[in-house]
Amino acid sequence: MAGTLPASEAAAAAPQRVTVDLAASEGPVMRGANGTLYGLSDDGVPSDAALAPLKITSISQKPEGGAQHPNGDALTVSRSFFRNGGGEINVMMQDVYAKWPYEDLGIDDYLPRVDKIVKEVAADPNSERFVYIPFNEPDQIWYGLGTSDQAQYEANRDRFFKDWKTVYRRIRAADPDARIAGPNESAYHTRLLTDFLAFAQRENVLPQVMTWHELGSGSLRDFQGHHDTYRSIERGLGIAPLKINIDEYANRRDLSVPGQLAQWVAMFERNKVYANQAYWDAAGNLDGNVVRSNIPNGGWWFFRWYAGLTGDTVRVTPPRANAIDTLQGLASYDTQRRQAQVLLGGSAGDSDVVVRNVSRSVFGGTVTATVAEAAWSGYEGRHAAPRVLARTKVQVAADGSVSVPLRGMHKMSAYRIVLTPGGSGTPATPVVPWTGSYEAEDAAITGGQVYTQGTVDNANGYAASGTKDVGSLNTAASKVDFTVTVPKTGTYDLAVLYGNQSGTPATQKLSVDNRDTVTVTYPSTENWTYRAKKDLAVELTAGTHVLTLGKGDAEVTLDRVDLTARTSAEPSASYEATLADLDGKPSFDYSSSAGVGTGALVLRAGDQAVFDVYAPRDGYFTVVPQASAAVRLGLHGETVTAAPGQPLRLYLVAGNNRLRVTAQQSAIRSLDVSGAGSTAGTLSYEGASATLAGGARLVDSTYASAGSYIGDLGNSASSTAEFTVDAPKAGRHVLVVHYAHNDRRDNGHAYNTDIMSRTADITVGGAAPVRATFKNTWGWHDYWTLSVPVELEKGSNKVTFANASGWAPDIDRIELGRIVG
Template identity: 55%
Template sequence: MTHAANGALYGLSDDGVPGDAALAPLRLGSVTQKPEGGQQHPNGDALTVSSAFLRNGGGEILVLGQDDYRHWPYEDLGIDDYLPRLAAIARRIAAHPQSERFVLVPFNEPDGIWYGLNAEDEAEYATGRDRFLADWTAAHARIRAVAPELRIAGPNEAAYDRRFLPEFLAHAARHGTLPDVLTWHELSPSSLAEFRAHHAHYRELERELGIGPLPVNITEYGNRRDLSVPGQLVQWVGMFEEAGVAGNQAYWDQAGNLDGNVVRTAIPNGGWWFFRWYAAMTGERVPVAPPEPDTVDALAGLASLDPARRQAQAVVGGADGAFDVVFAGVPGEVLGRTVTVTVAEARWSGYEGAHPAPRVLARTTAEVADDGTVTVAVRGAHRKSAYRVVLTPAPEGQAPPAPSVPWRDVLAADSAAVTAGTLVPEGSLTNHQGYAAWGAARVEGLNGPDSAVEFAVSVPEDATYAVSFGYGNGSGSPARQRLSVDGRPVGSVEFPATLNAGHTGLRTVPLPLTAGPHALTLAWERGEIALDRVELAPHTEPLTRYEATLADVAGDPAYRYPTPGEAGTLVLGEEDSVTFDVFAPRDGYHTVTSRGADRELTVTLHGATVPLAPGRPARLLLAAGNNRITARGPGAVAALEVAGHGETEGLAAHEAAAARLAGGARLEACEHATGGSCLAPFQGPGASATWTVRASRAGRHLLVVRYAHDDRADNGHAYNADVISRTALLRVGEGPAQRMTFRNSLSWDNFWTLALPVDLAAGEHPLTLTGPEGPTPRVDRVLLGPVVG
């Protein structure tokens, strides 16, 4: 497995955006960013984000040299203007202590920018070609002159070019200017049908010219309809992994969210979980035979076999309904004659919709057939979901009970009764820059007294249900809709702003319903939203089991599978550890219990060390989103079980109004703040807000800041939002000030949270917020609690 197709263009915007807890589990193969101080975008500087990228296991950082320019398409000031810029970029990268991890891309999409290599007129094409080849030679020479060891990538066209590429490679081979990494883009849905032929054509060119083989990076792939969608992403990643090439998702909307896969700072969506699965596929790549290869939007997958862990995995998706996943040639010496089969689903939760740990849909045992196959039936699939199928050894014996899968139903908005709204088709072959939708279309324009959407739902029993609306809100402020059941008003639902109407998120409310059919209606009250779907599921306390044998490990633990129908047990030695990625729906205390442990384990969370006795719950403070919990040996562990919605008892709240203000810091009215007021943004060396906080006991604490801001640049891009982060310094007591980077919350009235671990002695401490680097965000309040509750 190369794990190289999980990269992102402008996936990072700042050190801390996205957060380490979102980055570390994915171990990104590469990212593409702008030169330090480049003007193309307000953030995403390669050297600035390199610290976060590299400390979280990232591979290569590609730097787009032309993103030094402000305008798009880049202003053409001639090669004499560009070469000094390029030399300065190369020198700065070469001075980085890990310069070997960087690749400089001198040109970006030259087929359409500066050179017109996509011109249909042959004379016009020849003029552009000759100019580019001369400029490539000059740029290559200038980079080599100032940074001889720095790797160079190109030609980096917007599409695979059978006309130009042979001429480029022949010219570069003759002049000694071949790139170290060959790059191009695959952005159209047609690439899902054509990429394999493109790659084969390129490798044949190498053989004909006697060069290479060069590493290939598809530095932009996919479109809005693909990003964040597990069932789409598996199609792209599967073909790139099969070819052994790297790939970076395209940047269509905002920097710092891994191109649509990270909600807020460290909250996963369905796309994130797909890439988490991809990163966890250890061992050797296994060939995959899809039923319709080289077809746009069809069932696809990728697979691996790890003999050391005794695991076979397949991740598949892209099709509705029923299909079989057939493992052929199952090695008996690795998996035995009876296997445990586990099937889980990563759903599309929208670009801005949080996704808890994927549900296990089925876990059973199966006999390996005489011909060496195991056939796994997947039923009721949705084309936007990805499914992970894992085979592990099982001793022969009684099959286990099937896992309890709670009831769920999803209705697309285009199947509802719509009044005074407009159906907008989802991104398609003809509109591949359009956003994804659960069904064929979403409903927009729900912005007036007459607008309403009525869903015909049916639930199996009397219960309280979690009703989740897939929605978009591009108004810049929270919107409100009246919710009715069977014509009876039951309250209002507030919908926070999203990036735009198509950039959907999820808003979930509890709703008691009696068994049977109901009319569920949303009607306009304030603002404007778009609706994509409604989901219904029982509103129960979350309880999630995180299997140790499928988690990240360090060292050389042993894998044991003593019980049929279970995922197995991890046996940790003295130097071994296992890290679980644990989802929390909000900041608060959850109970964490070790299962299958034979002794007390040492667990680390947010820098706090906690003894975890077998079967005895610990009350731990989790931050909203992904949390990395590491257990160290010696000892055996089968799983961690994590329960709870996130209790706030034990978290001390300090409202904005309780702060002592200095140097011009002030309060302002905030309708959506907890207490009706918040700290207005402030900056400068003398401006500060100070609270007195109290630690009931010494140790590691989590400080949670509730904030809002919506800074944006005006770079004139037609599709990049150019959101900007804000920073502030927090000092607790006499300790060092710690820098916090606050991702753009998409509205001045969208209050998000950002958590910071701090060590405190018992007693009272001053907590001081300052903005020496620029204006702070709006701050509603701060919460403080010990990690171990």
């Protein structure tokens, strides 16, 4: 099953059917649809741990020093992109200009800018991994190629073609091996592409990469036709198939939403084209899929699943092809790993996934089917490791098929099905807690207003659960009463999807049945509809209750609340070894399906498995390798030996942590992680304890943890903050900086929020300074954390923050935790 479906989403119809044919290969998994436009803003934003697992094939960024945005420079972000396994970088050359649409100063003004961009890119040691995009949306900008007046179109077209030829040859003159992409229309135009390809072929200025944009909801219906028509134009002209990059796709209502992303990714991967999600809001969060700098949301987990597909993709037949907002999917089949994976989403209700041609020589007579859900958690709502909903052994039918039922699917969620050989034994039944979801628009509203968001007709509206939220809760009497019914007495985790554009942390009053009122504090968000998630706990007796969220000190927008029964004292998750990222040549052992895990991964010398482990906060967690022999765990630059089945106390940072596992010889089934992030044994120092110099000062603030923070730090070589840290033991530690800043630049863009990062040089003892990048926190009084691994000596250590060339962030406090606790 897929979970409990609210009555408002229940489908009365018979289950939809999705068919997967393992015998119908579409070619090797390409992962082309995981790209982003301005998904990286700085070296370190997003973090390496958030970036590396996604195996991103292409990104689009501005030229170095381009005026269009304050950050996202291609050469700057290339450092983190390439060290984390990134593919190639599209350079949006016209983003050298400041205005949107670009100021049209003529081709003679543009050419010297082109020369500078090419010179800088060509000199980069990774120049072969850059692609030049000379023009952006020429159908709308500078050239007006979308006009319906044929005579005007031809005049505009000829001017564009002349400039294309000029710029193309200018690029090639400076960089003979340059790869050039275009024409890069804002939407697909058969008329223009037919003329363009004929011209480019005739004049020997054919792009190496064909680009255009697919942004509206209609693309989910029309892209296949666009693709097929384009390929027919190529064939008609005798042009060998060019690489295609849909370098802007999807709209606000799609980004961060696993169920929407599944539809887009399925059609791009099926056609083996590359594609980059569009940049509608803030740079540096992979277009809405990373919270802060290192924390996954539901969209991140969907792309992590996508990155985990191996082998070939195979044909998936959905209930309706080429339709808007329907159940769609993609699947992979790896005979070497003996795995089949199916990713799907986009529809509520029930479905049956029928996998055909399940080879008995690969899987045996039974398979273990593992089903997990990646839910929508908002653009800025953290999402723990996807919950496993079912793990069952299924008999392969006489016709070679396996049927996996999904019941109570949620429209905004994506689902993953993994098939592995059944082996002997019985898989452990996952614990699936009771959960209930309650839409704010369906609750009793006082002093507020229901708004419609992110529909098919308003695709550039922000995503909202049920396409509605409740805002304008701005009077003293404003409140929303949620009537909830829970099955038993106990502790329930309450998740509130909200927006807070007040500029500071905002509060509401939470009460249960008009009693036990507590204050809920919501960190700032980009705007009222850029959804985040607040997690807290409530005690409820079995039966019906009214949960009230009433106005506190500022306005907050409410979308939905979720209640989940707490099943254990501490959260826990098991990460299957056979689904980890692998290096070397480990083997797979599916002889037993008993317990947790989809089999065992056999590691030998030279092999490595990398697990992506989620932590809800910075602190200590219990990590247990379920292995047959000792393994070595690598974390934050520290390596420790772990005995099989024995717990380790390790310091994890908030969000994603990459744990590397090696062994001389060991069969590992899973890495089990539990805990809430204990701070026992950590070192903590308030800003007031630091020695300040050169203008850095202590500033009073009710929002800071101890009533003050370090401000005016940096912007000169003499401005520093020095903490004295007393370490009981020497060794590798994680330095956690609690910081805030809200630097941004307003270019007058219609939609982009040009937030800026700050940096600080951190020096520990006599070690070389380490430059850390601190993303904008949406408010001057919203404190986030950034973690930096450091080495401490036993006893006194000096930890100094500085920035000689710019402002450092405001610092509330620091914490340090030894990696092995």
